[in-house]
Amino acid sequence: MTVVRVVNPNTTASMTATISRAARAVALPGTVVEAVNPDTGPASIESHYDEALAVPGLLAEIARAGADGHVIACFGDPGLDAARELASGPVVGIAEAAMHAASLLGRGFSVVTTLARTEGRAWDLARAYGFGERCRGVHSCEIPVLALETDPGARAVITSVCRRALETDGSDAIVLGCAGMADLCGEISAAVGVPVVDGVAAATVLVESLVRLGLSTGKLGEFARPPVKPYAGILQPWALT
Numbered sequence: 001m002t003v004v005r006v007v008n009p010n011t012t013a014s015m016t017a018t019i020s021r022a023a024r025a026v027a028l029p030g031t032v033v034e035a036v037n038p039d040t041g042p043a044s045i046e047s048h049y050d051e052a053l054a055v056p057g058l059l060a061e062i063a064r065a066g067a068d069g070h071v072i073a074c075f076g077d078p079g080l081d082a083a084r085e086l087a088s089g090p091v092v093g094i095a096e097a098a099m100h101a102a103s104l105l106g107r108g109f110s111v112v113t114t115l116a117r118t119e120g121r122a123w124d125l126a127r128a129y130g131f132g133e134r135c136r137g138v139h140s141c142e143i144p145v146l147a148l149e150t151d152p153g154a155r156a157v158i159t160s161v162c163r164r165a166l167e168t169d170g171s172d173a174i175v176l177g178c179a180g181m182a183d184l185c186g187e188i189s190a191a192v193g194v195p196v197v198d199g200v201a202a203a204t205v206l207v208e209s210l211v212r213l214g215l216s217t218g219k220l221g222e223f224a225r226p227p228v229k230p231y232a233g234i235l236q237p238w239a240l241t
């Protein structure tokens with residue numbers, strides 16, 4: 001039995017439930033999906049500040065024993081490198097997984113995300129992961145992350161931005177730029193007529209496959225366990241042994 005811990009780094013349990021449904025929908029029968037979120041940190045991640053303050057809570061969830069692999073279920077892939085130092089199993093971010101999957105579906109893909117201020121981060125990740133050319137455009141809906149659950153017009157807006165992205169970019173696929181959009185994949189794909197990739201599902205399947213292949217992060221160099229040292233103040237609980 002494989003245990004994949006899917007970590008929503010923000011503290012909104014209803015979003016964790018959406019993420020859990022998307023991950024469980026694609027996991028194999030022998031895989032246990034453990035969807036969690038920290039109890040400390042931002043309610044949603046929409047800025048560099050939010051992202052920085054989400055990382056300690058995220059790492060606490062990564063550090064807990066009992067998982068064979070981890071998904072970081074936030075499109076900024078926050079704390080991914082630190083999580084890889086800490087975890088013994090594979091760790092995959094949803095942006096990374098979605099971009100890899102989309103790159104196999106055609107010559108180029110477009111990212112559709114929430115707020116315009118997060119577009120730069122999506123471009124940074126695309127370039128860092130080697131998809132600077134394959135990523136044809138990053139577009140935003142100007143819908144706050146938590147409004148995805150409460151705004152009845154959100155689906156229509158996201159679908160419209162996806163349609164415009166395809167026209168503008170000439171891309172072959174869409175990457176949804178927020179874990180909170182995970183439940184919109186099928187509906188939007190049917191509406192716009194191209195594959196729409198949800199990073200939660202893509203990362204869950206990727207981690208599951210890596211575990212089944214007996215593969216994990218290389219620990220000889222950069223991603224070896226961090227050196228032991230004191231951590232003062234409120235971060236004292238994060239000190240390693």
Ligand SMILES: O=C(O)C[C@H]1NC(=O)NC1=O
Nearest residue numbers: 044045074075114178179
């Ligand atoms: O960066 C974003 O807009 C999306 C990102 N924020 C969040 O709380 N979960 C996410 O997937």
